[in-house]
Amino acid sequence: DSGVTQTPKHLITATGQRVTLRCSPRSGDLSVYWYQQSLDQGLQFLIQYYNGEERAKGNILERFSAQQFPDLHSELNLSSLELGDSALYFCASSVNPGETQYFGPGTRLLVL
Amino acid sequence: DQQVKQNSPSLSVQEGRISILNCDYTNSMFDYFLWYKKYPAEGPTFLISISSIKDKNEDGRFTVFLNKSAKHLSLHIVPSQPGDSAVYFCAASALGTGANNLFFGTGTRLTVIP
Numbered sequence: 001d002s003g004v005t006q007t008p009k010h011l012i013t014a015t016g017q018r019v020t021l022r023c024s025p026r027s028g029d030l031s032v033y034w035y036q037q038s039l040d041q042g043l044q045f046l047i048q049y050y051n052g053e054e055r056a057k058g059n060i061l062e063r064f065s066a067q068q069f070p071d072l073h074s075e076l077n078l079s080s081l082e083l084g085d086s087a088l089y090f091c092a093s094s095v096n097p098g099e100t101q102y103f104g105p106g107t108r109l110l111v112l
Numbered sequence: 113d114q115q116v117k118q119n120s121p122s123l124s125v126q127e128g129r130i131s132i133l134n135c136d137y138t139n140s141m142f143d144y145f146l147w148y149k150k151y152p153a154e155g156p157t158f159l160i161s162i163s164s165i166k167d168k169n170e171d172g173r174f175t176v177f178l179n180k181s182a183k184h185l186s187l188h189i190v191p192s193q194p195g196d197s198a199v200y201f202c203a204a205s206a207l208g209t210g211a212n213n214l215f216f217g218t219g220t221r222l223t224v225i226p
Contacts, residue, residue: 002155033213042218043156043201056212090155098211100146101203103155 003027004104006091012110018079021107025072025093031055032074033094033101034066038087049074050097081111115139116204118217126225131189133220135202138183142204146214147176147187150199159200160187192224 003026013019025032034046036059045058049068060066063081068074078085088108092101117136125131133147143164148156162169162176162185169176175188189196199221203214 002157004155043216045213045216048213050212058213088153092155098144098205098207098213100158100161101214102158103148105155106153108153 002102002104004029004091004093004102006089006104006107008107009105010108010110012112013081014112015081015083017081017111018077019081019109021076021078021089021091021109023074023076023091023093023104025074025091026102029093029095029102030072031094031097031099032068032072033092034060034074034076035090035092036087037090037106038084043090046076048097055097078109083111085109086111114218115142116202116215116217118200118202118220120220121218122221122223124223124225125192127194128191131187131192131196131222131224133187133189133200133202133222135185135187135217136183137185137204137215139204139206139215140183141206141209141211142215144205144207145176145178145185146203146205147174148201148203148216149196150201150219156201189222192222194224194226197222197224 005024046060048056092103146161147159150156199219
């Protein structure tokens, strides 16, 4: 158990819908990262927050957004969902940016 | 531009033998390197890391070697066990420059044959 929690574990929705994925980092970790993994491919970095502020952006679509709250938990919002958004979404946390990241168990999103 | 590369998508090894997973990087500013292990439908699990001031770090059956001049690192697993069958990702960071993130390779699927 990495100490990073993600909810929900599974999510099934329809095209055009909007969903919110939630992540609670390890206690003491200030940095949160979101990744997407599609069809056994590599980890695609989406976005990073550090102590409430956006710190780095990766291959994140404009339909996707995220935020980190004062209690350091983070939410990833996916809107106007398409079939191709079906993937595993992982959250990771670290004490400081660039350091060892600890991953949550992921949310499996299926868009029908 | 893939700054961290794992050129072997898969590797099969007999139980009890050595598994060697390789990783190359292009950014000379990288100074911190990690290996993660991932089972299907689970999050990656941190395995072992190495700082650029060292060329070897060992933790039980796992040893990571770093060759800075060649921009190459490898993970050795000895002896390999069936439970080691998973996808292994290497990752790198430039901590010395205040880097924000880890750069991940595309992964190598290790299969340990009983």
